[in-house]
Amino acid sequence: MDNKKTNPKKKQGKSLTKRITGWLHLWLGLISGIIVLTVTLSGTVFVFCDEIVDLCAGNAKYIQAPAHAKKMTPEELLVKFHEQVPDRKAFYFDTYKEADRTFRVASATKPPKDKNAEKADKPKGKGRGPRGVFAYHYLDPYTGKIMGSTKSYEFFYVVAHIHAQLLAGKFGKTVVGIASIIFFIQLIGGLILWWPKKWNKTTRTTAFKIKSGTKWRRKNYDFHNVFGFYSLLPAVFITITGLIMAYKVLTDLTQVTFGGAPDAHKIAEKYEPKFDPDKKALSFTDFIDRGFKEIPEAKQIRMSVPRKDSATVYNVVAAKFIGLKSIIDGKSKEVNKYTGDEINYPKEVLMHEVIEHMNFDLHVGYWGGMFGKIFTFVIGIICTSLPITGFLIWWGRRNKSPKKNKEIKNIHQHRKESHHEQLV
Known part of the structure; x- marks a missing residue:
């Protein structure tokens, strides 16, 4: 038998694509790590804000x-x-x-x-x-x-x-926006680095499972790669919905795409009643009675308290449950304070509110009730851990003995070399 066919193929290094991706993944991660960790952790905490408020x-x-x-x-x-x-x-x-x-x-x-x-x-x-x-x-x-x-x-x-x-106004919003874009790039880069050169039983096990009985460095490496892969799609989705809220150009594009008006608030003012000092506003009780009557399953009603007497529109929400930013089985509407009637806004103005609330619900996990919250919370925890586990991988490589260097190198090349065993 030809020796060339029986001997394992010569080991090959990383492709140019993976080398460039690895370099970007490392330095973009180090630059944005603290910001990403802060943003993901604060977002994760916010998911259960309603439950915590009620508990307090x-x-x-x-x-x-x-x-x-x-x-x-x-x-x-x-x-x-x-x-x-x-x-x-x-x-x-x-x-x-x-x-x-x-x-x-x-x-x-x-x-x-x-x-x-x-x-x-x-x-x-x-x-x-x-x-x-x-x-x-x-x-x-x-x-x-x-x-x-x-x-x-x-x-x-x-x-x-x-x-x-980051409690830093417009500057902080810009920093968070840039960090979010970097995080999006990191997620795509992580997928490229995670992808095995060849799929076989060994690489599938390494790619999808955390190996037991290993030391903390290998365990940390597996956590970063395996959990990073499993959270990839929802993390990308959450990042995109966040970017839509962060950048007006994306907000406006989303509104136009789904039939909303980017300048809805300016349009809405034209349809709101003018202040008339000779007219008397209806009582809050009138609006509350109407709300419970229109939505029989409602258990809670929220009403805005106008800051000025000249305000002519009240926001009334009737629902089964109303949280800080959530509405369950109910409706929010703007009403004429003199007549109690809902303001007859154009369709594109109403769609603006629907799209805005839907994007927020998708971002924070309100789309699926308690399941959606738990799912988003878990993804948030994983995303928060990625900058930490990634930093530990980098730090471990910088502070390892020559013997450890060889061991860690073998971990990174394990997927590429495993298919040689099948050629013997």
């Missing part, structure tokens, strides 16, 4: 409903709220169909009235800016007494802004 509320969510008692009107409850916490300003409230649920008010501390006071507050790190500090207060709907409060709202507001802009 504790017993304040419920009261012992008195027999034959009538709930106070939202207007009366808001007056009671501001009497008890005069340093805060309500901007929306949640009321519930159940008799034993408390009335929830979302509010912010009033900003300093003068610039000197505002400057004095900034170095103290109290989070007091023009918007104030957010919080939820829970009121007994029969007496107006505050039963408890939580600043979990403020916590998740900060988490969301870390995720979107």
Whole structure:
């Protein structure tokens, strides 16, 4: 038999494509690693914001409903709220169909009235800016007494802004956008590096399974590659939906593609009623009664509290559950405060809101209820781990003995060389 056919083929090095990809994967990862870790971790924490907010509320969510008692009107409850916490300003409230649920008010501390006071507050790190500090207060709907409060709202507001802009305004948003693009490139590059030169039983095992009984360096390498592969498609999807929110050009392109209007807010103003000081607005109770009547399965209604008397449109949400940014089995609408009728916006304006909310739901996992949240949370944990495991791979290569160097090298070349065994 010809010796050339019986001997294993000569070992070949990495292709030019993989060498270039590997170099980019390493240095792009080192440059963006901390930013990517911060963005993915904050996004992962935000997934379960509604559950954590309710958990923080504790017993304040419920009261012992008195027999034959009538709930106070939202207007009366808001007056009671501001009497008890005069340093805060309500901007929306949640009321519930159940008799034993408390009335929830979302509010912010009033900003300093003068610039000197505002400057004095900034170095103290109290989070007091023009918007104030957010919080939820829970009121007994029969007496107006505050039963408890939580600043979990403020916590998740900060988490969301870390995720979107690193609490650094436009500059931070730009940094996050660039890091997200790099992460997208990293995901594609990771797939190229993961892909075996030839598929066989050995390479399939190495590519899809974490080898047991190995030392931490090999275990870390397997975690980075195997979990990175399994999370690739959802991670790409989450990254794309995030980029759509980060870049206006992508936002507008998405709106136009699916029938929405990029300038929906400007168009909407033309269809909103003009302020008339001689007209009287309907009570909050009127809107609440309409909401429960229109959506019988609704258990919760959220209404915006207008900042100015000149505001002519109220936002009303009726649903089975309403969270910080989620709506389950319900509807959000803008209504005329004088008539209670829904504003008759053009189709492209309504589609703008649908597309915007759908993209957000896809990004944070609200698309599939609890399953969607758990799935997105797991993917978020994996994405958060990738910069760490990748850094450890690089650090291990820099700080290894010659003997270890040979062992690690064999790991990287294992998939390429394994097919030689079948040629013997």
